[in-house]
Amino acid sequence: MKIEVKHTCENFNSFRSEKVKSLFNAESGHTWQHTAELPIEEEGWQIGLIVGASGSGKTSIGSQIWENGIVNLAEGWNSDLPIIEDIAPGSDMNTVTSALSAVGLGDVPAWLRPFKVLSNGEQFRAGLARLICEAPDKVVIDEFTSVVDRQIAKIGASAFSKAWRKTKGKQIVLLSCHYDIVEWLQPDWVYDTRTGEVKKKPQNDRLLNLTFGRSTEVTGSFLNRIII
Incomplete structure (x- = not known):
């Protein structure tokens, strides 16, 4: 499944806006886009994970996966x-x-x-x-484990994975900014918004957190997304 996200706003030309554009080479601040290729239509999976930093498009991508959008647990x-x-x-x-x-x-x-x-x-x-x-047959959940401490998040991710797999064929896509749950959740596939790549769980093997390195060169387009 190919999902295309594009957000735009007014291209402001106020004094401070122009100063920021000049200092940080951020001419494209008024537009943001991302294209994701997800294995949603493939068979045999139950748990998918979209992971990436805050503001990297996880919610926008997740809202387009199925017609029911993102389920609000509250x-x-x-x-x-x-x-x-x-x-x-x-x-x-x-x-x-x-x-x-x-x-x-x-x-x-x-x-x-x-x-x-x-x-x-x-x-x-x-x-x-x-x-x-x-x-439910198909569901997307945002901010998975974001509001619990990291130890509970890891243990909870593992327990949730085991419980969900007992639903036999039901599919869930979880959106999270935390890479540390990958090894505990053991999803069938992971889409990393940072790299734009999908990594699938090897048959008879495990996904490891180390597979998802997050070292980022602080140059170029990355500077456009720095929040001070």
């Missing part, structure tokens, strides 16, 4: 129910508790609170637990 919660009641009310309770544990939300007292009073990290994990229980 939507659709009942503020009058604890999450243990709100997640998959038609399912067996063991299914819900297993999903909560699988995403790293093992703090049992948190299960007795409504979604709205949970911390950002707890809300994200509760959303993932609900996602595992509902198991």
Whole structure:
């Protein structure tokens, strides 16, 4: 699947704008584009990962993969129910508790609170637990593991991967700015927005974080994206 993203805005010519263009050779600041080739239409995969720095186009790419766009894990919660009641009310309770544990939300007292009073990290994990229980056929999730500490992110990525693969054929694309989860998540393929390349999980082997080096030469077009 070929996805083309192009964003434009007014090409401002104010004093400061022109000064920045002159100092940093940033004449193209009013336009941004990226083309991605993703193996979405190939068969046999369940977990895909789009990874790259903030502002590198992950969300724009993810929103074009399927018609339902990017799923907001924070939507659709009942503020009058604890999450243990709100997640998959038609399912067996063991299914819900297993999903909560699988995403790293093992703090049992948190299960007795409504979604709205949970911390950002707890809300994200509760959303993932609900996602595992509902198991839609095709789904895209943004900011995967962005609001949890890195140790929980790694362990949670591994547990989520194992839980999602039990859905048998359901497909999910995760968007993340963190390369450290690759080795733990073990997705079927990874698209790196920095290089524009897809790397697939070798059969009977593992993807390693070291495969995705991030050393960047601080020259040329990279300077156009520096945030001070």
